Amino acid sequence: MAAVDEIVFHQLLHWHHFYDRSTSGVALLSDGLLHTAELLALVAGFFLYADLRRRDALAVGHAWSGAFLGAGAFQVFDGIVDHKVLRVHQVRYGVDVTPYDWAWNLAGLVLLAVGGLLLARARRAGRRRPS
């Protein structure tokens, strides 16, 4: 639970300018929906987080790992599926995008790795100290 809302929280920061093939009505709609969903998710995430704190149910280790896993998964998904497979948008225009793509995807993988390590640590800590 803690992980889920942190994932939601963090993806928001990355969701800007999702579409770039402008003029198409569908693209405009998807952008408006995403933009609005991201605002609402920001509010919802904050209040879910506050609720967990209130109940003393926040698993801090899991939350941090969730944040990294969410950000990393989003970045890699964006990098592979959006940039390459669907070619929705690119990192930069008018230049060779290869180095940018590598940087984007590798940074996403690093985030994922950090998140995985944190998750393993949180699980170990949870087993030592069952609550």
Added chain:
Amino acid sequence: MTTGPVAAPLALACVLAAVVYAAGAARLRRRGDAWPWRRDAVFAVGCAALVWGLAGPVPGGPFTAHAGRHLLVAMAGPALLATARPLTLVLRLLPPGGPRRGLLRVAHSPAARWLLFPPVAAAVDVGGLWLLYRTGLWAAAHRNPLPGGLLELHMLLAGLLFAMAVWRLDPVRGRCGLPLRAVTLLAAGAAHAVLAKSLYVAGPPGTAFTAADLRAGAQLMYYGGDAVEMFLALVLAVQWYAATGRRRARQAAREALPAGVH
């Protein structure tokens, strides 16, 4: 939205409403009712926003100024009024009898129930906006002052309707769960954002605004819309937070009772 013949009386009505609200809240407090001061404050700020949008000077080119007025009169102002629970205040103030019964009958009528069903309220509010910007309505409204003025009134009321339908702070009929209200807010926000972005490239039919003016106005509409939508979402989230807290407290109290005592 230029200031038409309806704007000045409407602004005056807003000032009057603020005075009546403050006097009513003061009477409730004298009587011993708890009525938070912050409601007086938001109502007054909401009325000030309406007066500013209706009659005050708004900077920018013609379209940008229109977007600013629209933001004040149709979105920020009504939302602030709705947080102050005006219907609750009036119902508490009116003595039992004819007027109070009449008001309740209107508020609980099938028509009001339908209008306050969140998707319908959203369609009235944002749908009207699409009609205004994407049909010849804008041009027609600016040729004839009276429909233009009625448009201002419609925007104010539609904004109020939408905020009341999504929040349901006042005693209205029909229970709507949080998911429906949140999804409605999402859809309305998206429709607003899409319209704002489309206005960035193409103005309403039959008008000729400069590109710079159109862009500044569309951006104001887009980001201003975000701000109001965040406000709507915040109030929804606070409602959810308070409701889950109460539910949990009740549950804890029940569990604390020894078995057999209920």
